[in-house]
Amino acid sequence: MFNLNPKVCIENVRNDVLSPFMYLKHANKCLSSPSHKSIGREYVIRALDEFDKFESQSQLLKNLVRKAGLYPYLIKFFSSTKAPDIELLLQLYQSEISPDFVFHSMQAKIYNLLISGKNVVLSAPTSMGKSAIVDSLIASNRFNRLVVVVPTIALIDETRRRIQKNFGRKFQVIHHGSQERRKDRTIYVLTQERVNEREDLQNIDLFVVDEFYKLAFSHEDKSRAISLNIALSKLLSVSKQFYMIGPYIDAMRGMDALQKEYVFVPSDFNTVALNVNEYNIKPNDVASKNSQLKKILETYKGQTIIYCRSQKSIDQVVTSMDYICFDKPSREIKNYYRWLKRFYGSNWCYSRALKLGIGVHHGALPRALQQKTVDLFNKNKIKYLVCTSTLIEGVNTVAENVVIYDNRRANASIDDFTHKNIAGRAGRMNQHLIGNVFCLESLPSREFQSNVVELPLGHQNVETPLNLLAGIQSEHLTDMSRESLSQFDMSSKVPLDLIRKHASYNVLSIESAYSFITELSIEDMKLLSKKKTPDSYNLELLVQFIKILEAGALQKLSLHFEDNDELKNRMAWYIYAESHTDYIRERLKYIYSHREGVQRVSEGTDWEFKIARNIFKHSIPRALMLLQDLLNYQFDQLDIKVVTDFGYLVHIFENSHLPTAFSALEEMGIAIETLEKLVTERVSSSSIETLSRYIRMYYKKSERLHAIDRMFIRLAL
Template sequence: MNYARVRSALAGQDFDGIEPFDLLRAIANHVNDKEAAQDGRDLVIRALARSDAFDEFEMQVLTSLVRAVGLYPYMSEALRFAQDDDRLAYELHRPDGMDEVFHSLQAKVYYQLRTGSNVVLSASTSVGKSLLIDAMIALGRFKKIVIVVPTLALIDETRKRLVRRFRDGVHVITHPTQTADLKTTNVYVLTQERVRQRIDLSNVDFFVIDEFYKLDLRHETDKRRAIELNLAFHQLAGTKAQFYLLGPNIHAIKGLDRYEIHFIPSEYSTVAVDVVNFDLPTRGDERDQKLVELCRELDTATLIYCQAPGSAARVAATLMREVAKEDIPDCAEHADWIDENFHSEWVVAKAMRRGIGLHHGGIPRALQQHMVRLFNEGVITRLICTSTLIEGVNTAAENVIVYDRRRNKNVLDFFTYKNIQGRAGRMGRYFIGKVYMLEKAPADEETVVEYPVGEQDQETPLSLIMQLEDQDLTDISRSRVAAALKDSFLSEDTIRLNGSVEPETQNLIARALYDAMAERPDLYTWRGFPKKHQLVAVAQLIMDFLSGAAMQNLGVTSASQLHWHLSRLSQDGGLRAYLADVAKGVLPHQDISSKIDEALKIARNIVSFSFPQDLMVIHNIQLEVAAMLDVQAGDYTVYAEAANHLFLPATVAALDEYGVPLQIAGKISSRLEPHIVLDAVISKLRGLEVDEVGELTDFERRWIRTVQETL
């Protein structure tokens, strides 16, 4: 029997009349054919999904086939059927110091890493690449380990995993205010920006770059973050530490010639995936009709991918109108809390009431984590998401519906599509994942990741190569740097200090500042918190020269608007009062939910991220310009730090990353004082007797108890 016939029989009622043993024999033929090994493994997984249909002898055969394709973790449920040699092979795939058993690809990478090799692994989401990180920590060889992840959501997920596994055996550092514990192993879990901020990473033993494809500037829309990741890798690799790069669906990597690496691209998978392509048009009602049809049929965990928060809101509205028409009692208290702390008209609150979760970049981190937890626990079975969930956050989904063929405004490339597809199925829970592509699927193409530091040419951003040492530059880059500095208005030190901004842009800002400060130095020489006219002046420079275009896409179109958001968030009442004021200002023709979404994105992506970065760029430039003009320089560091933490104590704002919403953090803040050292605050949170906090509701007490279990 060929692959298609066996697959069809495994999906059919009573195996389409084929005897179970005959099916297993056909599967064995595929497993033993080296050219059909991938098909063989796929069929073994599909047979495991039907294991209830096999008798004891047939299960012995299937267990041997599981071993033959290297899926040792799946043998744990069938060890009672296994022969002695199968049991021995199973135990030999258990890494030192851990209870889990590796599958064959994990074992291959593990032993490569144990020899001290640098490994670059490309494999699907379901493979369990992160378990290898834990195995390397469990060896006890390394005292200082750095794990670089692309998002704060992945910081939290990684932290929780390490705390669960190692508890007090390692010290996990995720925040800039935390320091190393010299008595134990320190594991830093950081974004690239946080790597660059730290001064204690010169003696790293082992480091990991998760989602390493983001090194490639050609494919990343956020060039500043990609440059920071490249510099973080360059910095860590410069310590001579062993490294492990991991990501999905990469066929080749260029630019790492200076390092001895073992590149392991693999199509190994621990789940089978069925893909259904509908090829529906982008415009019209057909996609919505098919979405509704699918959601009426599917009653297990389903992710629905949308291109952006606006699309996610529209999908939620469609499902509430056509599918989820009744309130879900188990979701009522979750929806009530969102109502009270954000807004009752916010689509996230309305959807939650109907058992639908949303996950996108505008939703605060603690609430994102709560949505994923409810989804993985089965409280909600539908989770509408954007790429913020696709990039590494672990979910237990049987089905994935790809509603949009885009990511933001760009057409979805094959790489991202495969990444989304990899979210369907879950080892040990859903043997077979199902992907429903509503629009036409992207064309198949190979993905080559290019590390630009090792592939320098005329297109390599100056803001990247100017951060490198002279010995790391090519002749072309060296001449480009010299040319950029030759006629620079600013000194080389300032240009390099503002590494992620192109020299030409920095010089434009400097000349604008020089002219303005020569006439009115008070506009830019403020310290601490600025007055309104001073903040507007700096905001105008940001709008004109730095993140203005990105801010306009998020709804901030002028310096005065940027000032309003900053000013309102810095006043009493915090996020809750800010959102209430945003809602009051909604015009009759505007949608309140959309404005709440917009405001949350402004708070997260602008006020606490891009604005502080941009403000420090201008700070560094005005320091030099003030010296040129012989006037006292300003100091923006206090205000930049305050905005970065949404004008809360840094340790209180950090609790959002640990799963405590800012609204709840505010209620327990006084019991966690002094707000100086984050580790001390976390320790107090861990021991907090929530029943004694009268300001909390019963729901909020349960929320904090759930967080305490992860600390």
């Protein structure tokens, strides 16, 4: 029986216990067995990583690379690719992107299925190169209108940059709600919420759903899964073809009920190999975890991601890494650190980390800082990146090593599926053939678990949330669901159209919110509707309403208590602030003068950013839009000629006091502090495209901009 452990075998080759020929013989046997093919590929990948050891057997190794379907590695490792058979092979697997880009066998299989008109659901490891297939489909010129659905705004921007760079001359790339379609050839890059908001999604040739496993309900907030199912329903009704991408799962249930034929491809095709190291340290034994982390970083010198459960854990890890020191920080990093210190203070975890040569990435960071961190890491300007799951979920990084410091996500344990997803960030095709994964705590249970994605859209039953049923297309409703909606429409005081329009809220929350409206006096309703900016009494009413609807989001930040004025005060300070930066500056001034100790100052700073990102930009605008519709509905019911319009307030919170196009540039990675210097009456109503062109033309000449402002603009545009 041949050895099934490539890691042990390559070690034996290294120690001259096993000959290179016998090693490759093991590889060939595995590649010849359907059940051991992925192990055979790992043999080949590990041999390529030790190429010098196999020089005498290079022809045999080349043949095995070919047998494994790892065609890109033929170009990288073998100069003799001009042989007629190899040259023909490379031409056959050449991508539309560029003559230099060659598919591996699984990429080619998926691409050919899609080009033939098939719908495809691909479930494959992180390193498989799924995005290259999307780019090749665009380059094929067979699709005029495409929609790419991604789970986060960070991924919108990463995808937008890649597509804009490669295809911006042929296609209009739409990524923000304020953009109007101008070209027939259009690529939409949107989150599910933005898909649901757009009214111009028609005659779509192909839509792509990235991280499709998020369609299933999880233990987290269901609202995003509901939004994604509604988006899927909408896209299925207007599109000719679909391609769904996600990490490795066993099956997807529910698509059959939607009467769409598709090919499900579960693939374990690996382009890198992983060395997984386990330490079994107890979760709360912080001293042992920090000690082991230090040993790992002293031994493994490559680019390293350190996964943590939360911002608090990140801060603790960064504090423990004070033994790290920058070799020679560049002028760019020195200037960046000075900028951070000026705007956010030296005690903040992000600032302290950068000073040591460590990047920090989590969900509450300003987007410009998130993107700068990834840029510095991918360009090897910093070696260490300490992050939460926001980086793990799709953002492309080039890391040789991944340390899983915590086996949790916030307070919940991560399962084997999520653990593999995090580990999959180690290694990168054509860059790091071997990825090293270090699990400080015990691994999640490896008992047989079937990773099946249950699609709520295709599994409608008595427990299916009514807001999901209200939001999906009529053609996707079952008879039972139609009956449920009909019964609700007859029994509820809230019209179904309002439920449909605000489907991210569950029905009970909307009904509670409507009850709040009906209990107000007509005078109070009119007061709420008339003023552009609220006085203290109006603000009290607004806060009461927001606390009914957004209790979950507010609870995470301890802003949900009925007898607490924190939310009211912050809303007032923000509304009447001159700018977003002025608000943040005042809050940080208060934190630095009232909190003692580096850690507490840093926690306070992160807390303010969480409020700004999660509550100001998301929860408050969402609640105000529902309040506006409920008030107008109630006025209509009472035959009162008053129209509520919270547009100004929504704009302030949603766009951080900036004009709409400027707010879109903040998503693209230009710091708010930089954008505030660029706002003038002349350009404030410009489109994103016009504003981007204007800034690209003049930013180098502007005397108001400093080196770091120009750095953010250069990186974004």
